[in-house]
Each structure stands twice: as structure tokens, then as C-alpha cells.
Amino acid sequence: METHVADLGAVELATYTSLLGIRGFEEHAQDLFSRSLIRGSTHLGIGQEAVAVGARLASRPGDLVVPTYRGHAYALAWGMTFDAAFGELLGRVTGCNSGRGGSKHFADREKGVLPGNAIVAAGLPIGCGTALADRLVGRDRVTIVPFGDGATNQAAFHEALNLAAIWSLPVVFLCENNLYGEMTPLHRTVRIERLADRGAAYGMPGVQADGMDVNAVASVLSEAVERARPGGGPTLVEALTYRFCGHMPGDTEPYRTREEVDEWRARDPITSQRKAARRAGVGESEIRDLETAVAAALDAAEAAAIAAPPPEIADIGLGATEWMEWER
Amino acid sequence: METHVADLGAVELATYTSLLGIRGFEEHAQDLFSRSLIRGSTHLGIGQEAVAVGARLASRPGDLVVPTYRGHAYALAWGMTFDAAFGELLGRVTGCNSGRGGSKHFADREKGVLPGNAIVAAGLPIGCGTALADRLVGRDRVTIVPFGDGATNQAAFHEALNLAAIWSLPVVFLCENNLYGEMTPLHRTVRIERLADRGAAYGMPGVQADGMDVNAVASVLSEAVERARPGGGPTLVEALTYRFCGHMPGDTEPYRTREEVDEWRARDPITSQRKAARRAGVGESEIRDLETAVAAALDAAEAAAIAAPPPEIADIGLGATEWMEWER
Amino acid sequence: MSEGASRVLTYREAVREALSLELENDPDVFVMGEDIGQYGGVFKVTDGLLARFGPLRILDTPISEAAFVGAAVGAAMTGKRPVVELMFMDFALVAADQLLNQAAKMQFLSGDQFRVPLTIRTQQGVGSGTAAQHSQSLEALFMHLPGFAVALPSSPADAKGLLASAIRADHPTIVIEHKALYGTKGEVPEGIYRTPFGQAALRRPGSDVTIASYSRTVHVALAAAETLAAEGIEAEVIDLRTLVPLDYDTVLDSVGRTGRLVVAHEGHRNAGAGAEIAARVSELAWHALRAPVRRVCGLDIPVPYAAPLEAAWLPSSEAIARGVRESLGSATSPQAA
Amino acid sequence: MSEGASRVLTYREAVREALSLELENDPDVFVMGEDIGQYGGVFKVTDGLLARFGPLRILDTPISEAAFVGAAVGAAMTGKRPVVELMFMDFALVAADQLLNQAAKMQFLSGDQFRVPLTIRTQQGVGSGTAAQHSQSLEALFMHLPGFAVALPSSPADAKGLLASAIRADHPTIVIEHKALYGTKGEVPEGIYRTPFGQAALRRPGSDVTIASYSRTVHVALAAAETLAAEGIEAEVIDLRTLVPLDYDTVLDSVGRTGRLVVAHEGHRNAGAGAEIAARVSELAWHALRAPVRRVCGLDIPVPYAAPLEAAWLPSSEAIARGVRESLGSATSPQAA
């Protein structure tokens, strides 16, 4: 892949924009939750943005993603609009799922985003299925399935990796190892050092990537994606990352130290990417303008969502199948 | 382990007796099925007997076993009487489960045999649980959990091995790799060469054993059992074996060749063990007498079971919990 | 429903024919399951399909129900029409998350963005001695949690026609065959036809009492009706065919004429399909009912192995006849009357 | 039921107290689940237990529900009394095999050789916006498939007493808490007491209509009863407390006096707990009933996220009051009368 110097600046800036938009969205979500505007819970990926953005960089337009409940970053990286995302967070009719799913279930059919899944590891078999469909049809598409470190102990992980391996499905399993499954440290729930090594049980390559570095993620994933695409089979990619925020609002974080968090914060992918853009020749003022524009776009989308109406009760049957009945 | 020459003969003869009894029982079951005296189905382990008997040799009295639907061999190796076994096969009140379970579910609480499980791999978590109970109580007992090659693709296998590994449970996972899961060859459902290698995904030793050789099984398993007992953690043992009979009555076996079956039959563990007993100094006539005695015992138990009554309909609630209701 | 000629087929052959025709008809249809390809299925339903349609349409899977049901969900969400064979209904419990949390909910929680035209084919019920973990009837689970349409054919013609409808549906469907019916025979129309969901079939007219049933128990109910006819009691036997949607119109019409309803099925009674039917009909036909709705079901304990216990566990034709007699014998109107 | 003093505790604290007392009382009791140790549970129910009882009694598990539920089954079969926290009832579907094919059937299929004194503790229901995969009420599954006793406490006192009973039972039990109740308060007796299964509680006497409910919906029903009282309608509110076994005597006694029954719960209506209650009471109280049993339940679609939809999905006090009014307004006797 050759890139001219001028292009490089644009590329790095685009990546920065994407990261910045996601981070900003998550911070808005934090704030909206604290203002009781988000119902239930919300699982943010602050600190982990480089993995989703790297995944997008490594994939082609049209490639699919099957996110989890911690899935805002993927939806946005795949092109979901802020309007659709804020609308869903707030349960508005303008939301990507018309307010039916909320934070955990962001979906965007047109952009290739399957519904975020709130059952740990349930997206892995589903991702095998989208890949299987593509293989059967002979379609040139890859599915990326992100999930957490804790998910590698869930039943569906095992069956899905094996199925994908034996059928050489065009899917990439992307483990976001943020060291904790909810509040439980990974070392208490597995006895191995590298989760990537679990690929070997299926005859599948397992590789690690620095999940705090968007380009590192993109390059490791590119290889996996481009192996998968022509039928070379799936890969287990373990991105080493960290969430700066709690697992969910209210998480008191007794399971980790301030120092640990600070160490990881020092590797904030947003900060690094800003530097990368500058190194690639983008001027400080151009970056500032961009930052202002992103912040404004977020504010505007949030305001629009707050002002948008909730779904009509009369439409409660949207998405019901033809044989469901919902009169009382 | 030192054994005197005279003892060695007795030991090899005892092992031969155990193998012979199991083989004979399975052949009786085949015959009973063909005479429509066994209902449903029956999954026999003809050819695989050395694994169960080896497991018994490797364990101590009191150690537990959690068999599958292909579990007659384990029940008998663990000391279940022929009467209880035939009784259950035929749905008699004299059966080990009082006729409630049938061929798939042989259980013998006193002998340490948990109910055979008819859901593939479901016994693995249960075996973790008996081992966990022992660990919590500080009891010096090991649980052995046999299952098939196909079961290693089932969800519960994964979760159970991981749980046992992280908690160092006193359990041994004993995979009877007979090359087929029902009618599907293993190489079509996994992409690795050795199933034992799946242990590595859990930080657990994985070892292979010649499943046609009772002493090979016993020696590999002994190591695993004696590592597990004092808290050294679980092992995945893969016994390479073969069933000479079909998966179930009516299996037309299109998935394998006559030659393949014959090759494995040449390694029949019963024949080998007979030779081992002879080599250890047991006389031909002693062996003949034993064979006659075993055959007679089987015939007598079969006849007794055929003559035994089925459970009374009035007792249909045996084993129902206190809050079940079963009037119509 | 039918067009053109018909011939006698077994229930098994009828299912196979539906699969073949839909596989021919639509390249997006494919079939997945354990031992369904080379071996043709442990009940031999899919025999010959691999040879005919090849390994990209007929997929043998590992023993990984959660993965292949989940894969079918994903494939269905992106345009395919997978037909999954679950070898025994009991194994739905190892794939319950994919079935009931995923397939059943994807369309709704995505705000109607993704549809799941998935068909699950399975078999259930008491055969002969398959015992507690291979004999269950689990239709009530799929009835309770909204998402699946649920069919339980009792005849070869319906086994074909309902499966064909299921495969064409744009929503999750489960077609629950009965292991004891595979060898039964009946007239089956040739060619493609699709038996609509939500249309019960009147299997026997009668004026004294209505028996509503489905799957194998329809035949048991018909036998009971014969016994009763000899006693001068004319039972109307309705084969519900699908439980979701359920054709209450036909049931209510019949109860409007007979004033009495007995529901018979093999699944457990407690909170089973019969409970819903009894509750709904009691509400909707309150004025027509001359006796409480009776239920004759599988007992509320696991299925035992031994033959006499298994027989006692099942809703026999004698038990159904007794239910009818009790219905006819019981007080014809509430106290308040 | 109670002895000695009592004080006001939250529902959460009451559950924790039951766990503490049973852990103290019996060394065979241990507790297992995700994030229940160091973190004290995502609903903070088990807070402090690890510090008090140590890691051999309070076990943090991996995210492997099938394995740890199965391990609890095995441990229970060999003499322990495990108490498993399933973080959300929805996750029962990833452990459904161990719950419903294994725990529920081991005693029966072993011919009474093995008992399974296992307790599952979980929480379910609509909280605020937990959406389709974290809001389900799945009690009907455990009611339908025989094996588990099923309790759904509505008050702190019952949350403690029913859990204590469950832990002492020699059979599988599931105690289903409600996520929206954890913060609610009530008088809770000190010390060990065990609220028997199968004994409903009369929460409000009334002569015009009976409302049977359980879990959070009891409070909704009581609110409906207040509304109705203002209209001159006196509703008797029964808290069933356990669905298996179910105290039909108390319900029938009440219906014998009121002649009318409304069943209210959050689970789906179709083939839900209310269906069974309606069917059974219609059969057993046929002569006493002056109107068909009505049901007011969660809608038969998945739970939506948006606030107004979620509220519309739930059985509100207004909906329950409407059900009561319809019951009172509907014809008082069958046509045949």
C-alpha cells in the first residue's frame, strides 16, 4: 500500500476524526446517563476506540460487523450517523433501531452493522452465519466479530471458532482483551497467558495486536481479513486494550488500581493519533478546526435526539412478526 | 508398583474378567435389542472396553465416574452387577435405576456411578461439580468423566475444561476418540490432528493413550488421576479407540470401510488381554473356566432380568420431587 | 390446499419432498444439521439430499447446536433461508439462547431492520423407550416466548405443506415432527403446495364434544372418538396443526356447537399449550361452554423408560375418552346460573 | 413464620441475610456466580459475603453459565447445597440444558438414587430500559418442565424466607427475584425462618373480585385495588409466592367468595403462568366463577427499550383495574344457564 505524503495526512486525519467522534459520543453518553436520560445501563468503550477504528480501516466497504453490548464504537466506525446513535441511546423514534433496542443493540442494516448483542459471545455464531451466507453465495465479503476477553470462556465462543475453522468461513474473531470481564480480572478466569493461543485448539491462527494503536490493529487485522476473504479461513485476533471507564455506570472499580488506569491512559489512542496526524503534516489549526467541528456535530446530534419524539405507543408492534399479537 | 509373578497372573486375569464381562454384556444387549426386548436405542462400546477398564484400574475405590449414553462399560467396570444392568436394559424394577432410565442412564450411587448422560458433553460440567464438592470438603476423591471425540465440539466441553483448570479440580477428562461422532468422521468436524491438544487452550496437560491397550490406558490415566487427587489439576486424556459395532442398532455404517473395521478388530483388547493373562502364567484351562463362568453369569442375569417384573404403574412417581404432581 | 395428483407417502418421505422442492425452488434455501448429509439423518429424513444438491446446500455439522443454529440465524439475517435439523427437540436446550434470545428477538430489537427467515425442523415426543432426555415435547416454550411460528404436523400431507410454508415465511418458524409418525402413511399431493399456518383441520365431525389436539395425539384422539362413538358419543376432532398462530376461530366455532372442549397433547400439562387453549377458550366461549375445558396431557413428571410406565405417562385414547366422558358428565352450568 | 424481632430491610438486604444465615448454618451451602465475590454482585446482593465466608464458600466464576450451573448440579448430587446466582434470568437460556435436562431430571431418571438440592437465585423482569435480552420473565419455562420448585418473592420478608426454604429443600429450586424490587423496603424478622413453598399470602382482603399475582406485579395489583376501592370495588389480592407448588386452595377459597378472578403477571400471556391458573381454576371452580378468568400480563412481543413502549408493554395498575372492571361487567353466567 503506497501512500503519498499529502494523502498520508488526510488518512491520519480521517482516522483521528473517527476516533474523536467515537470518544466524544461515549463521553456524551456518560453525561446523558448521569442526567438520567439513558435508561437501563450503557457499556462504553472509552480507551478501546482504536480497536473498532482499526477494524474499520482493515475492512472494505460492505464488510459486516457483529458487535456486542459494548458496540457504539463499531456502529459509528461503520458509518452510523450521530443522529441515529443518539436517537437510539435516548429511545427516540429517530434511533437506529427506532428506539426499540437502546444502547446495547445498535444496528444499521445499510451500513453492515448487525444488532449489538447483549448475551456474551452470542454474536460469534451469528457472525459465522453471515460469513457462511457469503461463502455459499460466493460473495466477496468478510464479517468481523468483536467480543471481550471474558467471552472466550463462554460456550458459544468454542463452537463458533470450531465451525468457522472447519468451514474456512470468511470471518475474523476480534477479541478486545481489556483485562476484565465485568469486574473479574482475566487471570482469575483463564489459566493461559495469551488468549490468542486459543485459536490453536481449532487449527486457527491466533495473533495479538496492540489495541491502543489504531495502525497496529489495522495492520494485524488486514492480514486476517484478507486471508479470510478469498477463503483462507478465520483468524483469532487478540487486541490488547483497556477501558478507561467502568464496566457500566455505577461500577466502583474495586478490582483495579488508579495506577493501572493511569498507565493505560498514558497510551490513550486519541492522543497518539492526534500526534500521528501532526507528524503526517496536518497543521495544528486544521486539527483544532476539526475538533471543533466534531464537538459541534455531537452537540447538535445530541440536541436533536433530545428534542426528537419517542416512538408512538400505537407503533409498539414495529418489528413484531406477522403472527405475534400484542393487544392486552 | 511391584507385583509378584503369581500376583501378576491374578491381576491380568481380573482385568480379563472385567473386559470379558463387559464385552459379553454388550453382545447380550445386541441380541436383546434384535429380539425387541430393549426399547428405544442402545449405544454399545464393543471394541472400546479397554478404556473403561483402564480407567477403573487407574482409580481408587470410591472414585466417581460420570458416563455418557455409551456408558455400560463404566457402570460394570465400577462394579455394577449384571442383574442391575440387565434389569435396567429391559426396564425392570430390578434395574439399577428401577427401570426409569434404560440403557442410556445407568447409575449406581453406591458404586460411584453417576447417571449416564444422553446429552452430548453434559456430563463434563457435572463432573466438575462432583470434583468441586470434593475439593470444598477436602475429600480425597477423583472424578473421571468419559466422553466422545464429537463431544469436544460441544459447548459444555469448553466451559467445563476451563472451569476445572482454573480451579484445579480433581477431575480427569477422558476422551474416547473412536474417530466418529455418530456417523460423522472426526476429521470433518475438527481441524487439528490431536484432540489432546485442546487441553492447551485451558493450560491443562493433554495426553494420548492407546485405547486398545488396557494397561496403556491405565498407566496414562494413573498419572492424571494421581495428579488430580492432591490438587494438581485436571488432565485431558485422549484414548485412541474404535467401536466395532455401529453407533446404534440399525446404523448401516456407510461412513467407514470393512477394511478399517478389520484393522481395528485385529487389535481387539479382549484378545490381547487373554494373551496377557496367558503370558503372565495363567493356564489355558483356568481361562476357559473363567470364560465359562462369565458366560454363565451373564446368561443367568439376563434370564433373571427377563423374568423380573416391570415397575408397577402405581410407582410411577418414584424419583419425582415432592412438588411434582402426576395424577391425570 | 392441494393441486393435481397425489400418492401415498410416509410422513418421512413427505418431509423430504418438501425439502427437495424448496431446495429446487430457491437457491437461498439450504439445510444444516448433524449427520444429515452422507448418512441422510438418523431418522433418514434427508436421505439422498446430499447426492442431489451437493455439499453447499446440505451441510453436515459438528455436534455444536448453538453454533449451527446461531449460524443459521446470521445467514437468515443476511438473506438466506436456512433449514436446520435439530436431531431431537431436547437438544433445543443446548441452543436455547440462539433460538429464544436471538432468532426470536432480532427483528424486534433491531427495530424491524433484520428479519430472520429461519426454519428449525426437529422431532419430539415419546417413541418407544427414549426416556427422559430424548422424549420431551417442548412446543410450549416456543409458544410462550414470542418469535417463532410453531407447527406440529400430524399427517404426511401436513408435514410437507407446513414445512413448505415455514421455509417461505419471513420469520422464524419451528416445525416439530413426531418421532413415532415417520413411518405413518397418507395421501400427499404432488408438487409444491403450502399449508397455511393458523388454519386448523377438522379431522372428524361430531356434535357432542370437541377434542382439540395436534401432532401424534390427533391419532390418539381419533381412536378415542371411535371408542366414544360406540357409546353413542360423537366427538369432533380438531387438528390444530399450528400453535402459533393458533386458529381459535375453528375451535370456537366447534365449541359453539358442542359446548364442550377437551384438549389433548403429549407435552406436560402444567403451563402447556392446553393451558393456553383452555384459558383462551374459557374466556372467549364462556357462554357456550357447558362444562369446564378438560386437558389430557403427558404427566407432569419426566418421561420414564419402562414400557408400562411410559404408556401410563402418555395421554392414551382411553384417557382421552375418559376426559370426554367426564366433560359430558360434569355439571352443565355454573352454580351462579 | 417469623419469630422474635424484626426490622426494616431492603429486599436486597433480606436476600443477603438469608444467604448469610444459611452459610453460617450449614457448611455444605456455598454460593457461586459471576462477580458475586469481590464485587458483591452487580446488584450488590452478595456484598460482603466473600470477606465473611472466604473463597471456599463464595466462588466467583468465569462467564460460563453452563459450566457453573452444571458444576452446581454435580456438587448437589454429591451432598452439597449450592446456591447459584444467575445474574439475569435471560442467561438461563445459555444454561438451559443443565437446568432443564439435567438438574430437573436427575432424580427421576436415576430411579431416585440422586437428589439435586440445588438453588438457583436470579432476578428478572422489566427494570428501566434493559430491553429485549435483559428484561424477560421466564418462570413459565420452569413451571412447564417438571423438576424445579419456583418462587417469586414480592417482599423483603419473603425474599428471605423463601430463599431459606429453597436452600433447605432436597430438590432443585429457583428463586426469582425482581430487579425493580431490590431497593424496596419492608419488615423482615431476624434470625432463620423458612417461608414454606406452596402457601400463598393474602395481601388485601376483598369481596368483589380476586386478583392473583406474584413478584413485582403484586404491588401493581395492590395499586389497582386502591383505584378500584375508590370506585367501590373491593378486590382481594393474593400473592402466590410460589408457582411450583401453587397454592390453589387459597385461590379457590377466595374465588369461592368473589366468583371472579384476574391473574396478573409480567411474563408473556401466551402459555404463561396465568394460562395454567386460569385453566385450573376454571376447571376446579367452575360453579363458583361468575365470569371468565381474565389475564393481565406482559405483552406477547419482546420487551422494547423506549420508556413509553416499555410502560405500555407492562401490566400497569390501570390495565389490571380495567381487567377487573371487565370481569365485573361481563356476563355473570354461561349461556347454557
Ligand SMILES: Cc1ncc(C[n+]2csc(CCOP(=O)(O)OP(=O)(O)O)c2C)c(N)n1
Ligand atoms: C451469557 C451472559 N452472561 C453474563 C452476562 C453479563 N455480562 C455482561 S458484560 C459481561 C462481561 C463480559 O466481559 P468481556 O467479554 O471481557 O467483555 P467486556 O465487557 O470487557 O468488553 C458480563 C458477564 C451476559 N450479558 N451474558
Ligand SMILES: Cc1ncc(C[n+]2csc(CCOP(=O)(O)OP(=O)(O)O)c2C)c(N)n1
Ligand atoms: C447435545 C446433543 N447433540 C446431539 C446428540 C445426538 N448424539 C448422540 S451420540 C452422538 C455422537 C457423539 O459422538 P462422540 O462424542 O464422538 O461419542 P461416541 O458416540 O462416538 O461415543 C450424537 C450426535 C446428543 N445426544 N446431544
Ligand SMILES: [Mg+2]
Ligand atoms: Mg473484558
Ligand SMILES: [Mg+2]
Ligand atoms: Mg466418537
